[in-house]
Amino acid sequence: MPQKTVLITGATSGIGLETARALARQGWRVLLHGRTLERAEAAVAEIGTGTLVPLAAELSEQSAVRALAATVRRDHPRLDVLINNAGVWNSTRELTAEGIERTFAVNHLAYFLLTGLLQSHLQAGARVLCVASDSHEQMRGMHFDDLSLQGRYHGLRSYAQSKLANVLFCYEYERRCTNDTVICAIQPGLVQTDIGLKGNTWLHRLAWRVRRRMSGHKTAAQGAATSIFLATVADTPPSGLYWDDCRPKQSHSSSYSESEAARLWEESERLTGFTFTC
Numbered sequence: 626m627p628q629k630t631v632l633i634t635g636a637t638s639g640i641g642l643e644t645a646r647a648l649a650r651q652g653w654r655v656l657l658h659g660r661t662l663e664r665a666e667a668a669v670a671e672i673g674t675g676t677l678v679p680l681a682a683e684l685s686e687q688s689a690v691r692a693l694a695a696t697v698r699r700d701h702p703r704l705d706v707l708i709n710n711a712g713v714w715n716s717t718r719e720l721t722a723e724g725i726e727r728t729f730a731v732n733h734l735a736y737f738l739l740t741g742l743l744q745s746h747l748q749a750g751a752r753v754l755c756v757a758s759d760s761h762e763q764m765r766g767m768h769f770d771d772l773s774l775q776g777r778y779h780g781l782r783s784y785a786q787s788k789l790a791n792v793l794f795c796y797e798y799e800r801r802c803t804n805d806t807v808i809c810a811i812q813p814g815l816v817q818t819d820i821g822l823k824g825n826t827w828l829h830r831l832a833w834r835v836r837r838r839m840s841g842h843k844t845a846a847q848g849a850a851t852s853i854f855l856a857t858v859a860d861t862p863p864s865g866l867y868w869d870d871c872r873p874k875q876s877h878s879s880s881y882s883e884s885e886a887a888r889l890w891e892e893s894e895r896l897t898g899f900t901f902t903c
């Protein structure tokens with residue numbers, strides 16, 4: 626059996642790092658993405674054993690997403706699993722070079738663009754996993770009139786909107802792409818990572834520290850369980866579902882709107898300048 630290859634974005638900490646560690650232990654070739662090469666190399670050194678390839682891209686920059694996809698296509702002949710995992714939470718509104726609100730750019734547009742750019746490179750029966758969140762339940766729909774939330778920015782709203790976009794994207798992929806790729810949206814649970822400590826206000830960092838201590842939170846390794854399960858389970862999982870604790874579950878009703886999903890797809894193509902071909 627040829628060695629299986631997985632690309633994991635945001636694998637330098639938290640859920641992504643634990644997913645990379647587990648798959649490397651199971652003998653996979655792990656393309657370990659980090660924001661910078663330094664961070665990716667540090668994660669590779671921390672994991673220590675296995676076939677690990679550090680890759681870098683600042684995912685808020687579409688040119689960097691394109692360069693990452695080109696590197697993967699050039700240097701790695703097969704890709705069995707793509708795990709769109711990198712994510713941010715920003716209390717304060719920031720814009721990318723393309724003028725797009727950063728959370729939306731990293732948490733959704735990078736998933737969309739990277740998945741699209743790697744379509745032709747995915748092996749038969751490949752799996753695309755998108756780490757989403759139950760936070761999407763806070764949204765009744767996308768703010769299509771103001772996706773970058775210029776007039777109504779709040780960290781919670783921005784994050785929840787980006788996570789609703791993850792689920793809408795997976796469901797729309799399943800409707801549009803009649804290939805044999807399996808796509809899954811994942812809710813990892815409440816996980817004790819540092820996501821709420823990066824680049825946020827002191828009040829937000831304090832709130833996140835308090836929240837992390839509350840009971841019911843998973844360790845990062847526990848939070849990675851569904852990603853690891855869906856990457857490795859021998860029986861092909863059903864495509865186009867939302868997963869939690871290694872089982873499919875219903876997502877919020879807003880995520881099943883076909884018109885919202887179709888519009889998001891079109892907006893994502895417009896904002897990335899990329900025509901997604903399945």
Ligand SMILES: NC(=O)c1ccc[n+]([C@@H]2O[C@H](COP(=O)([O-])OP(=O)(O)OC[C@H]3O[C@@H](n4cnc5c(N)ncnc54)[C@H](OP(=O)(O)O)[C@@H]3O)[C@@H](O)[C@H]2O)c1
Pocket residue numbers: 634635636637638639640641659660661664682683684685710711712713731756757758759812813814815816817818819820821823
């Ligand atoms: N923790 C939770 O309770 C929870 C709950 C539901 C869903 N999630 C989702 O789980 C996923 C992983 O989050 P986590 O909790 O494990 O957080 P984390 O430890 O902060 O990991 C996030 C990863 O994404 C990378 N990243 C962030 N912004 C990036 C950018 N602009 N360019 C490139 N890489 C970037 C981070 O790199 P740096 O270290 O360089 O920032 C890090 O490797 C996210 O999609 C998150 O939304 C988490």
